[in-house]
Amino acid sequence: MTTLNHTGISHTVFRLLGIPNLEDQHMWISIPFFISYIITLLGNSLVIFIILTQSSLHEPMYFFLCMLAGADVVLSTCTVPQALAIFWFDAGEISLDSCITQIFFLTSTFLFESGILVVMALDRYIAICYPLRYSTILSHTLSGKIGVMIFLRSYGTVFPVIYLLKRLTFCKSNILPNTACKHFVLAKLSCDNIQVNIWYGIFVLISTAVIDIVLIFISYVLILRAVFHMPSQDAHHKALNTCVSHVCVIILFYGPGIFSVLTQRFGRHISPHIHVLLANVYILAPPMLNPIIYVIRTKQIWDLVLHMLFSKQK
Template sequence: MSDSNRTDFINPSIFILLGIPGLEAAHVWISIPFCTIYAIAILGNVTILFVVKTDPSLHEPMYYFLCMLAITDLVLSTSTLPKMLSIFWFSSREIDFSACLTQMFFIDCYSMMESGIFVAMALDRYVAICVPLRHSSILTNTVVSKIGLAMMLRGNILIMPCPFLASQWSYCRTNIIPHTYCEHMAVVELACTDITISNYYGLSVLLCVHGLDVIFIAISYTQILRAIFSLPTKDARLKTFGTCSSHLCAILTFYVPMIFTSLIHRFGHRVALPFHILIANIYLLVPPMLNPIIYGVRTNQIRNRILWLFTHKRT
């Protein structure tokens, strides 16, 4: 530890994650809700995957996209929380330089993949509501597979430059990261060289990719709402809108904290650091917990299947 705090290194072999500076005395207490959230996220997303896999009636595009979302959420939460808990419980703050860059890559890559999956789910709802007779011919299993592959390739290709650029900088001042995980800007801001490229590239990806995703989702739901309001009866409008409400809730829980924490890190220098770190953790941990709950409660087929599994086992 003493060597890692000195300023005579060019590239550190390790980084030191401080957790939540200023709240060290409360780390154990903070870990309790975080650990609970993680447990619920694991249980909920694994349940979604199991239910969809075992029920042939759920082998449809909507549920395939939901499985992609569940896998993404599992990777996102697992890439951060185990190390976070080791900091809170055992004061194990050291993380290898390459492991830090790997964690950075997984967080940003799978966040982008999740954003793309939300776009795909919005497309699925658009086709199902606006052109229902062509839904099965447009969103075939092959098309769904290609969309999933495209989202994965997009995330990998666009995010790979971030850890690559970060690995090129010289970290000659400190290797202490005031955070619970290796967030992109929290790492590169430690460099003693000009990080303009990293800063602008990360901001461009955020605004262009996630911004375009939000625009595509907004366009889809504008058309969906127009189709809903053109339905003849109020009951039909409410029933159709109910099929979209879970997706809208999941979108809000993902995009709002993501945009908030990204902009705070670049522009909100007056925001208290503990508050910023807590928001950044909420962005990564709360959506993976809420998504299976939202879809499990709001989607009749999944809810009924889960209830059937429990009642069937009891009998």
């Protein structure tokens, strides 16, 4: 479980505790985790299947929605199966390399989703402000390039975290009071100076998520300005209605994450299990609810879902 290096003993295997102080409730806590994961897999798989198989949905808006659904599956799969293993079998042992790999995919997928939400806001802006030029401005080729750029930005930005963690010596403890490995939670177990890790984490947050939120806000300011310059109330309603699903997903994605960060920063007297539960909310809730929101709120997808269900019954 340990290896020797120039600074002493460094742990190479860690133990995830799950929800600290609630170990006797793990079986009950596992129920919402399991249900949310099943809904996430089924809901997002359905969205991806419908978009890929229906030629009428081969448009940039649905292409980005398909990418969001795929990212939701990855985000949940990075953490929920492991959490269930802890809850059901007390299988919390994880190697350092596996822990760092989980941190990499969890963080990069979160940033990837953030980037997709920015592009979806841009998509709505172009669709409302330049409806006649929509397909010309946002072509399939450009949409593909944007998707690749978001992917490279997300995974490229997080890649240095692997080196920043691998260089540390973990001699304090090998106990992680969480359901998943997190960058700062793991770094705090090091007896080395982690200032570089802290500052790089802040840089990643500001250069991606914070900028994304600002860009989304600017996009919707422009959208609202364009909508209120439209001549009729009916046009106002139709334009705003196309944005409702996206706004709900934005609030659902950023809201729990921001609240969790604020409680960790200012809620020092809050019990550790509350912090862990809040941190899991933004991993469980958005991937589960996103497909439900888009299926119900998007007429084209909803009609296709109903057609699939009733055609099978016949």
